[in-house]
Amino acid sequence: MGKCLSCIRRSEDDAEEHNPPKTQPEQNAREDESTFSEEERKKPRDERKGSGEKIKFRRRSSGLSRFSTNDQHVVEKPFRIAAFNVQKFGAAKMKDSVVVDILVKIVLQFDIILIQEIVDVSEQAIQDLLEAVNAESEENAHRYELVISPRLGRSNMKEQYAFLYRSNKVRIEETCTYPDPKDVFIREPFIVQFSSNSVANLSEFTILSIHTQPTSAPTEIDSLVDAHAWAVDKLGTKNVIIMGDFNAGGTFVRPSDWVTNRLRQNSEFKWLIADHLDTTATNTLAAYDRIISWGEEMHESVIPYSASVYRYDEEMKLDEKTLLTVSDHFPVFCELRPTVHPTIEKNITPKIAITVTDKRFPKIDYDTLSKEFKAPKFKLFPYYDENTQLARVEIRSHKISKPQDVITSIEKLRNSTEGLISYSVLSTLKYKFTSGGVTDNTLVGRGGDRVHWVVVVADIQNKNFTCFIEILTQIA
Numbered sequence: 001m002g003k004c005l006s007c008i009r010r011s012e013d014d015a016e017e018h019n020p021p022k023t024q025p026e027q028n029a030r031e032d033e034s035t036f037s038e039e040e041r042k043k044p045r046d047e048r049k050g051s052g053e054k055i056k057f058r059r060r061s062s063g064l065s066r067f068s069t070n071d072q073h074v075v076e077k078p079f080r081i082a083a084f085n086v087q088k089f090g091a092a093k094m095k096d097s098v099v100v101d102i103l104v105k106i107v108l109q110f111d112i113i114l115i116q117e118i119v120d121v122s123e124q125a126i127q128d129l130l131e132a133v134n135a136e137s138e139e140n141a142h143r144y145e146l147v148i149s150p151r152l153g154r155s156n157m158k159e160q161y162a163f164l165y166r167s168n169k170v171r172i173e174e175t176c177t178y179p180d181p182k183d184v185f186i187r188e189p190f191i192v193q194f195s196s197n198s199v200a201n202l203s204e205f206t207i208l209s210i211h212t213q214p215t216s217a218p219t220e221i222d223s224l225v226d227a228h229a230w231a232v233d234k235l236g237t238k239n240v241i242i243m244g245d246f247n248a249g250g251t252f253v254r255p256s257d258w259v260t261n262r263l264r265q266n267s268e269f270k271w272l273i274a275d276h277l278d279t280t281a282t283n284t285l286a287a288y289d290r291i292i293s294w295g296e297e298m299h300e301s302v303i304p305y306s307a308s309v310y311r312y313d314e315e316m317k318l319d320e321k322t323l324l325t326v327s328d329h330f331p332v333f334c335e336l337r338p339t340v341h342p343t344i345e346k347n348i349t350p351k352i353a354i355t356v357t358d359k360r361f362p363k364i365d366y367d368t369l370s371k372e373f374k375a376p377k378f379k380l381f382p383y384y385d386e387n388t389q390l391a392r393v394e395i396r397s398h399k400i401s402k403p404q405d406v407i408t409s410i411e412k413l414r415n416s417t418e419g420l421i422s423y424s425v426l427s428t429l430k431y432k433f434t435s436g437g438v439t440d441n442t443l444v445g446r447g448g449d450r451v452h453w454v455v456v457v458a459d460i461q462n463k464n465f466t467c468f469i470e471i472l473t474q475i476a
Contacts, residue, residue, distance in 0.1 A: 076338035078303055079169070079199050082310065083114040083243040083289060084331035085211065090120035093326075094128045102326050106312055107133045107144070110333060111166045111198070116211045116245055118160040123148065126162050133164065143167050147175055149190035149209075161190040161209045161244075169198040178208075178230055184223040186213035189242075191231045200337040202301045205239040206231060210246065217247040218257040225262040228294065239298035241291060242269075245329065249275065249286035269294050272307035273332050279309050281328050289332040306335035351453075352443070354469045356428045361463040364419045366393050375416045377409065378454075391461050397454040406433060406452050406469055413454070421456065425467050433469055443473050 084106065086093070093099050107113055107129070118126055130146045137143055145167040151158040165172075173193040180188045193206045208231055212220040224242055231237065242263075247253065258264045264271070272291045273279070279289040289309075293302050310331040313323045340348070367390055370382040375395075383392040395413070400406050407430050414421040443450055451472040458465050 076198055076340075078306065078335035078338055079196070080110045080333055080335050081112045081207070081241065081243075081291075082110040082331045082333035083116065083209070083245070083291065085116040085245040085289065085327060085329040087117060087327040087329065089115060089118045090125045091122075094125045096325065098322065099326050100129070100132055102312070102316065102318070102322075103129060104132050104136050105316065106310070106331060107164055108136065108142070109310065110331075111169050112194070112207070113164050113331070114207065114209050114243060115162045115164065116159070116209070118148075118162055119157075121151075123160070126160075130164060147172055147192060149175075150177060152177070152187040152190070154186055159187055159211065161187075161211070163192055163207070163209075165194070170194045170196040173204065174235060176231075176234065178227040180227075182223075184216075185210070185220050185227075186216065187211050189224070189227045189231075191227075191235070193235050193237060198339055199301055200339050202239055202297055202336065204237065205241065205298060205301075206235055206237040208240060208242045210242065210244040212245065212247045214247045214252045217252040218261065221246055221248060221253070221263055222261050225266065237295075239295040239301075241293055241298065241334075243289075243291040243332070245288055246290045247288050248290050249288055250284055252288075263292070270299055270302075272302065272334050273309070277309055279330050279332055281313070281323050281326075281330055289329060291332055291334050293334075301336045303335045303337055306333075308333065350473050351470045352473050353471070354429060354432045356425050356432075356467050358422055358425050358465045358467070360422065361465050362420050362422070362458065364417075366390055366458060366460055369393065369417065369420075373417070375413050378413055385461070391459075393458045393460065395456040400452040400454065401450070403433075403450060403452070406454065409454050410467070410469075413456070420458075421467060429467060429469060443471055 086103065093103075115126065115129075120126065126146065126148060130144060133144050143166070144164050147163050147165075149161040151160055153159055171194065173195050175190070175192050178185070178189040178191060187210075190209045191206060192209075193204065195204045196202070199205070208224070208228060210220070210224060210227075228240060228242060232240065263269055270293045272293060273287055273289065275287050277287045278285045279287055291307055293299055310333055312318070312330070318326075370380060370390060370393055373380040373395070377398045378395055379398075381394045381396065382390055383394070385391040397409055397413075400409055407426075410421065410426060410429060414426055453468075453470040455468040455470060456466070457468075
């Protein structure tokens with residue numbers, strides 16, 4: 001039986017009227033099941049039924065909300081981590097309401113944000129910022145907390161690092177400051193270990209924060225390898241992010257400095273902010289601020305190409321004077337893959353596909369095809385428009401385990417349905433699947449273990465014909 005594209009849901013709701021309601025025990029048992037079974041609800045019938053107006057029904061529940069909690073949704077947004085050198089952050093900035101408003105908006109963009117160059121001896125400015133952020137939060141679930149380093153530096157001009165973080169998403173497990181036995185760092189790295197249920201396959205991770213002295217930037221960046229090794233040994237962590245103002249560019253770090261730099265040359269460390277990016281709000285044009293990941297789980301958790309510079313000036317439409325009142329740097333950030341409820345994850349099937357479109361729409365009788373279709377290991381699904389006219393035909397194969405059977409299945413479908421699949425489509429798919437090769441390393445299994453589907457879609461109304469080979473993948 002065919003399906004109406006716009007009426008599938010309504011027909012399912014109508015069916016409820018002809019079935020007796022479930023008893024209370026049955027209903028309770030049904031609600032306790034961790035499945036995608038959905039409770040159908042509908043609006044009361046329009047009292048003006050006789051006026052000829054259509055009876056409107058409420059859209060069926062997705063069934064996802066049952067897995068949500070006050071602290072975590074079923075499917076979360078990417079987990080965002082940022083580092084921001086807020087130039088000479090102290091009481092003066094917090095007295096400027098425009099600056100405070102901008103800083104609050106920036107902090108609220110991230111789940112964890114590292115604030116650097118805190119010069120306020122009293123530590124009141126950062127507490128005031130935290131208070132302003134929480135006053136602006138939409139709800140308690142967005143409440144932030146704060147962890148701050150000791151005052152660090154060799155002279156009276158000491159600074160502090162501070163992490164503002166969403167308390168419902170992460171917890172502080174431990175904090176420490178690198179002892180720096182050789183006194184390499186002007187401001188020793190401040191290290192914080194977090195635990196979280198909000199990042200996919202990553203229950204704990206450690207962030208090592210740094211603000212180097214410009215004139216000794218190459219040496220300090222190189223010595224971050226030692227600080228990292230110390231943190232891994234002390235905390236037992238397997239997942240690390242190193243981030244902050246490295247002063248890693250411009251006149252402070254030359255291309256030749258990277259040749260002997262251990263942090264740069266060790267392939268275990270992935271530099272997420274590229275050299276060509278400009279992280280400064282001035283005309284310096286340099287990638288001073290960086291984010292580096294370490295650990296296989298951490299590498300896998302970072303969403304590819306998510307690391308970037310947050311140009312809040314463009315988003316907030318700030319003029320240059322206002323921008324430089326906030327800082328001479330922009331925040332840098334990256335995103336980590338969010339968690340998905342296990343019950344929901346079971347119903348997610350990631351695939352990649354080889355897709356070939358035939359611009360010469362096959363001229364066959366689709367009505368007859370939809371009624372008389374017979375092809376071993378294939379099933380046809382007809383879809384109709386509101387006028388009951390056939391709008392689309394979809395033909396889908398059963399699961400195909402062996403790669404060598406994929407092309408054979410397409411050939412059999414082509415032979416059984418004359419005129420549907422052209423030789424050009426067949427030969428193109430055959431080339432891309434066999435001679436061209438499918439080399440994505442996220443494909444599930446090897447050789448005979450892979451799972452494939454062949455799909456043919458004929459969009460009759462738009463005269464669009466497409467043939468797919470879908471392959472199961474491990475893309476998260």
